[in-house]
Amino acid sequence: MMNSCNGQTKDAVVRPATQANRFYTGNPKELRQEVDGYLARHKKSTTYNDVAALIVPHAGYYFSGNVAASAYMTLDPKRTYKRIFLLGPSHHVWLNGASVNTEADYYATPLGNVKVDRETALALTKADKVFTYKASAHSQEHCLEVQLPFLQCRFEKVPPIVPVIISTNDFEKLKRMAEVLKPYFNDENLFIISSDFSHYPKYEDAYEVDARTGKAIETGDVEQFIATIEANAHSGKENLDTSACGEFPIITLMLMLDGHYDVKHLMYQNSGDIDDYDHSRVVGYHSFAFLRKQQSDKGFTLSEQDKQQLKEIALQSIKDALDGKDSRNSQPHPLNSKLNSKCGAFVSLHKHGRLRGCIGHFGEDYPLHEIVAEMARAAAFEDPRFSPVKREELADIDLEISVLTPMRRIKSLDEFELHRHGIYIRKGYRSGTFLPQVADEVDWTKEEFVGHCSQDKAGLGWNGWKDAELYVYEAIVF
Numbered sequence: 433m434m435n436s437c438n439g440q441t442k443d444a445v446v447r448p449a450t451q452a453n454r455f456y457t458g459n460p461k462e463l464r465q466e467v468d469g470y471l472a473r474h475k476k477s478t479t480y481n482d483v484a485a486l487i488v489p490h491a492g493y494y495f496s497g498n499v500a501a502s503a504y505m506t507l508d509p510k511r512t513y514k515r516i517f518l519l520g521p522s523h524h525v526w527l528n529g530a531s532v533n534t535e536a537d538y539y540a541t542p543l544g545n546v547k548v549d550r551e552t553a554l555a556l557t558k559a560d561k562v563f564t565y566k567a568s569a570h571s572q573e574h575c576l577e578v579q580l581p582f583l584q585c586r587f588e589k590v591p592p593i594v595p596v597i598i599s600t601n602d603f604e605k606l607k608r609m610a611e612v613l614k615p616y617f618n619d620e621n622l623f624i625i626s627s628d629f630s631h632y633p634k635y636e637d638a639y640e641v642d643a644r645t646g647k648a649i650e651t652g653d654v655e656q657f658i659a660t661i662e663a664n665a666h667s668g669k670e671n672l673d674t675s676a677c678g679e680f681p682i683i684t685l686m687l688m689l690d691g692h693y694d695v696k697h698l699m700y701q702n703s704g705d706i707d708d709y710d711h712s713r714v715v716g717y718h719s720f721a722f723l724r725k726q727q728s729d730k731g732f733t734l735s736e737q738d739k740q741q742l743k744e745i746a747l748q749s750i751k752d753a754l755d756g757k758d759s760r761n762s763q764p765h766p767l768n769s770k771l772n773s774k775c776g777a778f779v780s781l782h783k784h785g786r787l788r789g790c791i792g793h794f795g796e797d798y799p800l801h802e803i804v805a806e807m808a809r810a811a812a813f814e815d816p817r818f819s820p821v822k823r824e825e826l827a828d829i830d831l832e833i834s835v836l837t838p839m840r841r842i843k844s845l846d847e848f849e850l851h852r853h854g855i856y857i858r859k860g861y862r863s864g865t866f867l868p869q870v871a872d873e874v875d876w877t878k879e880e881f882v883g884h885c886s887q888d889k890a891g892l893g894w895n896g897w898k899d900a901e902l903y904v905y906e907a908i909v910f
Contacts, residue, residue, distance in 0.1 A: 446545060447536040451574040455492045456581060460542040466493060467585040470501035477505045477698075482724040484693060485623035485685055487649070487678075488582075489717035490520065490575040495703045496628065496717045502699040503719035504582045513591045513622045515549045516583070517613070519681040520575035520626035522599035529562045530609055531569035533595040539577065543584045549592035552616070556594070559612045559861050562605050569597045575626040575678070591622075598680045606680060610687035615861050617688045618901055619724060619841070625685050627678020629716035630664075632671045635704040641667065642700060642716040645675050649720055650695045654686035671713060685722070690774055690797055692838070694723045732837040732906075738770055739833070739910045745801055746779055746808035746831050753809045754823050771801040775905075776836040778867070779807040781821065783828050789815040794836065794856070794865055804833060833910055834867065839903040848904055850878045857882070857890045859900035864889025868907045 452458035457466060470493070486503045489496035522531075534553045538545035556563040570576075576595050583590045600606065617623065629645055630638045641664050648660035664675040676682060698719040704711045734742075752758065777800060778792030791810035793803050808831070812821040821829065839856060842848060848855060851872060856865040866885045876884065886897035 444537040445535055446538045446540050447533065447548075447570065449540045449542060449577065450572055451577045452542055455490075455574050455578050457493075458542050463542050463581055464585060466497070467501075467581050470497045471505055471582075471585060473498060474502050474505040477502065479508045480506050480721065480723055481508050481511055482619070483507055483511075483622065483721055484617065484619070484724050485625060485722040487625045487627055487682065487685075487718065487720040488579060489628045489719065490578050490626045490678075491628055491703070491715060491717065493578070495706055495709075495715070496701075499699050499701050499717040499719045500579075500582055503721060504586045506696075506698065506721045507586055507622075509586055509588070514620040515552060515592045515594055515616075515622075516590070517594045517596065517616065517621060517623045518576045518579060518626065519596045519598060519623065519678075519684060520573070521678045521681060522569050522573065522597045523575065523677075524572055525566060525569045525597075525599065527564075527566060527569060527597065527599035528602065529564060529600050529605060531566045531597045531599075532556050532563050533570045534565045535567065536570075536595075539580060539593065539595065541577070541580045541584065543581055546580050546584070546590050547592045549594050552592075552594050555860065556596070556612060560608050562600075562608045563596075563612065569599070570595065573597060579624055579626060596681075598684060600680060603683075606683050607687055609684050612861060613684065614688045615858055615863065618858075623685060623722075625678060625681045627676055627682055627718075629677075629718050630675050630702070631673040631677060631715050632713050633669045634671070635702065635711035635714050637669045637672065638702045638704070638714045638716045641669060641672060641675050642702065642718060646697055646700060646718050646720075649682065649686075649718075650697055652686065652689050652693060652695050654683055654689075657686055658683065689722070692725045694725060696721045696723060732770075732773070732775075732908075734770060734835060734908055734910075739908075741771065742801065742804050742833055742835070743831050743910075746804050746833060747826075749805035749808045750812045750821065750826070753813060772799045773838070774798060775800055775803075775838050777803045777807055778834040778836075778907075779804060779811045780832040780834070781811050782830045782832065783825065788821065788825075788829060789818050791815055792834070800835065804835075834869075835908040836867075837906045837908065839905045842902050842904055845878055845882065845902075848878055848882070848902070850876075850881060852906060853904040854907060855882055855885050856903040856905065857886050857892065857897050857900050858903070859890070859892055859896065862890050862892055864891070869909070 488503045532553045630641045648657040702714045702716040704714040776794045780790040781788040789811035854868045
């Protein structure tokens with residue numbers, strides 16, 4: 433029973449174990465023995481304390497249980513996550529979006545109930561209408577339910593789950609989903625992506641197709657993954673229905689990656705490997721772990737040549753815009769690897785010493801040279817405080833670029849250095865930042881600096897930073 437706000441009680445809503453005795457046994461004792469048996473096969477596997485996400489198959493345990501166990505054994509059973517996001521595809525309902533189960537208080541399995549974080553589920557639907565709730569997307573769906581017994585056997589207490597079914601091939605919608613989810617993609621939470629791989633080719637073709645798909649995931653490059661999926665679809669492999677049924681949840685995950693993750697391929701099998709099962713029509717199963725890299729803001733530098741090249745890129749971007757060209761086709765080559773680093777940047781334009789435009793992008797989702805080109809063009813033509821720059825002004829305009837070094841998570845203000853570090857505060861889908869040079873313009877202590885950022889930029893209130901995520905970065909200004 434649960435208490436309502438008026439003091440009365442209501443029955444908890446429990447989503448039943450609809451796949452028991454279908455994808456796995458409904459007998460609790462036998463289920464625990466089966467799952468523990470799969471996990472035991474990987475008892476010598478390395479466990480990690482920095483797992484951000486897993487990709488795990490969702491077929492019947494007889495076929496994919498061993499591969500699934502290889503992923504779950506990478507998790508430290510003593511690690512405490514605040515919540516677990518379960519993302520999977522829809523096998524029954526086309527949504528053209530995502531459905532978050534905001535109705536259920538618990539998901540049932542033969543091993544007991546797993547709590548749903550309904551507050552976070554509701555927050556997703558309020559953040560963007562691409563997230564809705566459609567009961568039909570969850571009622572008979574197996575891809576999330578089959579993950580729960582593994583979690584129940586691996587963890588003494590399973591953290592609350594956020595069940596999300598993703599069903600759309602609209603890339604812009606997938607990007608919106610990733611933007612809403614990314615604030616939760618931190619070391620407090622775990623993401624589990626449910627996906628099988630090749631469906632129904634013959635055994636040898638499955639190995640070939642799945643190898644290509646697996647290599648694409650290992651790169652962490654979403655564009656390469658999408659291109660590989662499309663290439664597989666046009667490869668002429670007989671009976672290949674899909675090379676990843678969880679393609680859209682995987683894309684959503686990869687859109688949240690920012691270069692700060694190592695992707696480890698853990699295991700591959702297909703159904704033809706199970707007791708010489710039919711080799712003429714198989715399904716492939718991969719498992720992957722995404723590990724957070726330890727970040728440091730020390731050591732990121734730009735040479736004078738790098739700085740000059742970025743200024744050339746910025747200026748050329750403005751000239752191309754004036755000529756009606758696409759600046760992405762005019763980058764000087766070759767590019768230093770540092771210019772492909774994913775970090776934010778601001779571009780400021782000054783004319784006779786006075787500001788003529790300034791636009792920046794705070795994020796780590798695009799290569800530096802692309803951000804500089806885009807921000808230069810935006811500063812010249814899209815800053816609402818100024819009229820667009822004209823061609824005859826270019827000779828009088830000076831460019832200033834502020835490159836933001838990769839962010840580093842901090843646990844205490846003791847790690848924050850006023851005047852050297854910028855601060856980025858994130859909590860839920862609220863965030864805000866102050867560049868390092870802001871400290872040069874005001875007479876604040878570090879506590880006041882962070883308090884103002886929390887209150888004025890992130891909208892979290894003066895003390896809101898105390899239970900938010902804090903990141904520091906530096907700015908290279910030239």
